[in-house]
Amino acid sequence: MNKNDIIIIHGTNYKEMAIQVLERADLASQIGERTKSVALKPNLVTASHPSNGGTTHSELLAGTIEYLQDHGFQNLSIMEGSWVGDNTQSAFSAAGYREVSRRYNVPLIDLQKDSYTEYDAKGMKIALCDKVAAVDYMINMPVLKGHCQTTITCALKNCKGMIPNKEKRRFHTLGLHKPIAHLGVIAPSHFILVDNICGDLDFEEGGNPVTMNRVLGFIDPVLCDSYVCDCMGYSADDIPYIRMAEKLGVGSTDTAHANFIYLNEDRGGKGEIKMTRRVQSLAKFTVQKDACSACYGSLIYALDRLNDSGKLQKGLPPVCIGQGYKGQSGEIGVGQCTCGFAKSLKGCPPKAVDMVAFLEENWK
Ligand code: SF4
Numbered sequence: 001m002n003k004n005d006i007i008i009i010h011g012t013n014y015k016e017m018a019i020q021v022l023e024r025a026d027l028a029s030q031i032g033e034r035t036k037s038v039a040l041k042p043n044l045v046t047a048s049h050p051s052n053g054g055t056t057h058s059e060l061l062a063g064t065i066e067y068l069q070d071h072g073f074q075n076l077s078i079m080e081g082s083w084v085g086d087n088t089q090s091a092f093s094a095a096g097y098r099e100v101s102r103r104y105n106v107p108l109i110d111l112q113k114d115s116y117t118e119y120d121a122k123g124m125k126i127a128l129c130d131k132v133a134a135v136d137y138m139i140n141m142p143v144l145k146g147h148c149q150t151t152i153t154c155a156l157k158n159c160k161g162m163i164p165n166k167e168k169r170r171f172h173t174l175g176l177h178k179p180i181a182h183l184g185v186i187a188p189s190h191f192i193l194v195d196n197i198c199g200d201l202d203f204e205e206g207g208n209p210v211t212m213n214r215v216l217g218f219i220d221p222v223l224c225d226s227y228v229c230d231c232m233g234y235s236a237d238d239i240p241y242i243r244m245a246e247k248l249g250v251g252s253t254d255t256a257h258a259n260f261i262y263l264n265e266d267r268g269g270k271g272e273i274k275m276t277r278r279v280q281s282l283a284k285f286t287v288q289k290d291a292c293s294a295c296y297g298s299l300i301y302a303l304d305r306l307n308d309s310g311k312l313q314k315g316l317p318p319v320c321i322g323q324g325y326k327g328q329s330g331e332i333g334v335g336q337c338t339c340g341f342a343k344s345l346k347g348c349p350p351k352a353v354d355m356v357a358f359l360e361e362n363w364k
Contacts, residue, residue, distance in 0.1 A: 001025040004252070005259045006227060007217035010266035010294060014197060014215065018063030020263055021217040027139075027191060028071035036136035037075040039109075040064055042097075043143045043158050043195070044080045046205045047090035054206025056141045056195045058096040060215065064139060064193060065104045076104075079131060081111030081161045084168050088112050116164045121182040122248050128186055132162040138188035140221065144228050145199030145206070150176055151239050153204050154194060154228045155221035156250070159187035181244030184221060184251075192218040196231070196294075201279065201304055208278045212297035214266075222251025223258060230255055231298060233305035233352035266292035266349065285312060289324025295335050295349035296321060302355035316363055332363060 001007070007024050009017045031038060042056035050057040061078060068076055078097060082088040088110040092098055101108045114129040132138070142158035150157060157180050160168060171179040194216035198209035212231075218224040222245050226236045236242045236253040246253050275283055282303040288296055299321055306312050320333035320341065333341040334355050336348045345358040 001030065001217070001219055002259065003220045004223065004254070004257060005217075005219065005261055006223070006255075007261045007263065009215050009263040010213055010292070011264065012213055014057050014059035015063035015066070017215040018060045018193060019067050021193060021215055022064060022067045024261060024263060025191065025217050025219075027067065028073070030191065031073065031137045034072040035075065036073070037077070037134070038068055038073050038137045038139065039132070039135040040076070040078045040139050040141055041132075041158065041161065041189075042078065042080055042095075042141045043161065044088065044091040044095055044097075045083050045161075046086045047082070047094040048206050050095055050143075050195070051198065051209065052206035053145060053198050053200035053209030054143065054204060055091070055095045056143055057197055058100050060141060060193060060195055061097065061100050062104070064141070065100070065106055069104065076106045077109050077131075077135075078106055079109035079111055079129075079135075079162075081114070081129065081163070081165070084165045111162060112165060114164070116167070119186045121185040124179065124182040126179065126183055126186060127164055127167045129162055129164060132188065135188060137190050140189040140192045142192070142194055143199045144194050144196040144212070144216070144231065145204060146202035146232065147204045148202060150180070150241065152225065152228050152232055152234060155189060155192045155218065155224040156180055156184050156241060156245055157225075159183050159189060159221075162187050177239075177241040178244060180241040181248055181250070184245045185248055189221050190219075192216075192221055192224050194218065194224065194228075201300070208276045209274075210279060210297045210300050211274065211293050213293040220251035222246050222253055223255065224251075226253040226255050227258065230351045230353045232301045233298075233356045235353065266294050282307065282312075285316060285318060287318040287320050289320075289322040291322035291335075292349060298349055298352040299334055299355055301352040302359065305352070305356045306359060311360065319359065319363070334358065 147153040196214040201208040330341040
């Protein structure tokens with residue numbers, strides 16, 4: 001796998017999807033010696049079930065561990081330190097990780113209880129947990145979701161769980177962006193397996209999940225977070241820590257030259273999409289007929305951006321989306337299924353950032 005590769009898989013069998021992404025990335029060859037220690041670093045910001053949109057699904061851990069054990073890796077661990085004010089042990093239980101740990105005989109490591117050492121992260125001193133620094137290969141497993149302070153959160157910010165609580169507090173006093181960028185210099189993040197199943201609209205602890213039913217694979221954490229911006233209707237310039245990390249040499253924001261590897265097509269779209277009241281308030285501006293999850297989720301994120309800028313108003317014609325519109329005509333739609341409409345945005349699925357631009361120009 002190359003640094004500019006982005007692997008994408010759709011579906012609802014999350015464990016199998018994780019395995020397929022790791023097979024395509026040929027992760028075993030990337031890790032090398034079977035004796036190496038490999039850690040899984042999920043996002044367990046708080047004690048909450050992954051269906052709420054804040055934490056990494058246990059199925060992705062199960063698939064990753066099965067893949068690694070099948071390829072002869074035995075020195076495995078799951079490590080995380082929840083946010084200040086929550087308890088990692090409770091978070092392990094709430095997300096179903098104890099069952100995964102028991103089933104595969106892989107230990108859970110609470111980084112809130114770990115010792116730490118201070119490192120120079122290109123001009124900024126940052127303390128990193130000792131067990132994190134001792135790992136040979138780190139699989140970063142963030143949730144793609146919104147964040148009330150940094151706007152988005154994924155690969156780079158998930159590394160904040162690798163530092164002690166006193167350092168997390170200091171990061172907040174420094175405004176988060178600069179320290180998160182510098183943390184990217186020292187935090188190990190060799191492969192990134194993104195939980196893009198149902199991340200939250202705008203809060204890292206969850207509460208308003210947006211169904212996307214995707215798992216993504218990256219080598220480059222900056223490319224990962226830049227792609228997340230595309231998926232949620234932002235630009236990398238909207239999120240200061242992403243550009244800062246690029247300048248520090250952590251990775252590239254160049255999604256225009258990324259190599260997209262699609263392992264399948266998103267052809268879900270028949271089931272009911274569960275929504276909280278907040279998501280429903282955005283969905284009322286749409287009419288969907290058999291929309292694929294990632295397509296519809298992208299539209300929800302795009303509508304949230306338009307809502308942020310005060311552009312959602314009563315009386316707008318509904319935006320049509322979904323396979324049920326193939327071959328039909330209509331007023332306005334997004335995705336190639338609505339190509340017969342008077343106004344239609346190409347793409348299958350189109351990115352949220354493109355939906356925002358299209359709707360700003362054409363939705364009257
Ligand atoms: S354009 Fe149609 S087929 Fe393509 S992702 Fe959207 S709903 Fe699915």
